[in-house]
Amino acid sequence: MLEHGGRLNEVAREYGIPVENWLDLSTGINSDGWPVPEVPEVCWNRLPEEDDGLLQAARAYYGTQKLLAVAGSQAAIQALPRLREPCRVGVFAPAYAEHAHAWSQAGHTLITLDERTLNIDDCDVVVVVNPNNPTARQWSLAQLQQWHRELVARGGWLVVDEAFLDASDRELSMLSVSGEQGLIVLRSLGKFFGLAGLRVGFVVACSELLDSLQELLGPWGISHPARWVATQALLDREWQQQARLKLQQRSQRLQRLLSDYGLSPRAGTELFQWVVDERAQQWQQALAAEAIWVRRFSEPASLRFGLPTDESQWQQLQQALAKILQERAIHVA
């Protein structure tokens, strides 16, 4: 099993600080997520049914017909590699590590791609996270469409994981051209909607591939309460509009705050800022001593900061950054 952000119980024990005192910025999840009302009793007691309105709500929200609901995009990430004979799969590094892990586990050959060179000649399948996590790199629609044409011409696939795209400009999304052979787009309710606990995601692809995936995944992968909550959240346009604005403002504020304390982000999305810094490990430990948990990456040495939500959280982060610099726990170059 790979390591991820969000393991707060474990971290709290490690640093000896009660879990409720922590400001967890280690994920890219909107901590001001869609407000879940009480769930009807029937959702707990009865098996979920396929014709419960979830797919209609998703089709309206994503603006596309051909989609399949899955138990988080993780379920699709694990299943897709099993729908192809062993082949050569290009993945960028760094990127969300579960993609590479799943393809490798299923016996495929991994090819590490470089964000600077963009050569995919040796790949049958290419996996792109757009915007990328943690580098926040955005891929243009033109670039992705060119790759898709190249790959599909040799029977390949382009997989585009759009987990962080809900809060961004819709024009970046491959959903507008989805449904074509060899193009697979992944979406999730975990990040923008802040419903990571639900485990609901969607795969957008041609019908043939969706049928195979459904057969492999079997029935009832998504819990009934999760289906009900996801349906309501996808239909709530007013909340979505407001959340988009709030996240954009918070992300800009975070970018400014980090820059003020010598941690200028190299790039960011509406849900996180990415800071490349040789002293990433020292920063992570110093922040943890102040009960703030951020995600650290090694190649390159970097930190990913999720967004604080309310004023007390912003204060906690600012005071921690000020204290760390004042106590010279870390020297700013």
Added chain:
Amino acid sequence: MLEHGGRLNEVAREYGIPVENWLDLSTGINSDGWPVPEVPEVCWNRLPEEDDGLLQAARAYYGTQKLLAVAGSQAAIQALPRLREPCRVGVFAPAYAEHAHAWSQAGHTLITLDERTLNIDDCDVVVVVNPNNPTARQWSLAQLQQWHRELVARGGWLVVDEAFLDASDRELSMLSVSGEQGLIVLRSLGKFFGLAGLRVGFVVACSELLDSLQELLGPWGISHPARWVATQALLDREWQQQARLKLQQRSQRLQRLLSDYGLSPRAGTELFQWVVDERAQQWQQALAAEAIWVRRFSEPASLRFGLPTDESQWQQLQQALAKILQERAIHVA
């Protein structure tokens, strides 16, 4: 995808009766399930964590250490066949059909076993549902242990699906000898606890197999609210005791009621009664016309009745049975 009980939206449309008017007896799920309180907000927003107390609660409830939580026993049913090279797999017929389907899908050779002969000489793996669904056949611990010894001696597995065993005598359960090589026991919160919407089940087996299964299933298969609810339900001993008594009483009452109207069950569990009758199809349709939905099987022609819960449901069933016989919609032999 196989057909199952519980597709009530579809059935309601087919018969033109509003879904809320139906008495759904088509599943073996306790419709008087564990009462779910309001779920903490954090369950919706944050990824589930492995060390949240679910496994401790399950270990105490099942009385065994080596177990893995999965997204319903269905998740295990689909994954287990992928942990073995193609082999010969014995399944009883009729039985819960997802087992045979999953092994066949994964490229194994199915051998249909007969409840009367019990010869497993040609099998590498044997799957037993205990008590069986829908026949309610119970397998003795001695019989299962003998099969386990035979199978493990040739590197095989015995898979025992105990989905319907929570309300029964614990002495029937293989959990008491679980953890041994080649023995896999499946449990679920769907039936006795009435939490079919949750998608939470457990696999009890040796550590080596659980590790492989966890690696195949990947992280976060169970939603966070489901983990929280399951933990509370497993800890609630008082509810469990009362539910066991209630189900036993209701099952006996159902057995008597059906017998009174010419539908003597051949066998039953605490969660359903099984009626073998040539006119199963006519009975199913006649009951559906009265807004009662039961599950029908073809080989042999039979019906499975789940338990009514409150008095109005018992009345609805009794009146429907009386009306069907009175109108001679079906002649009792």
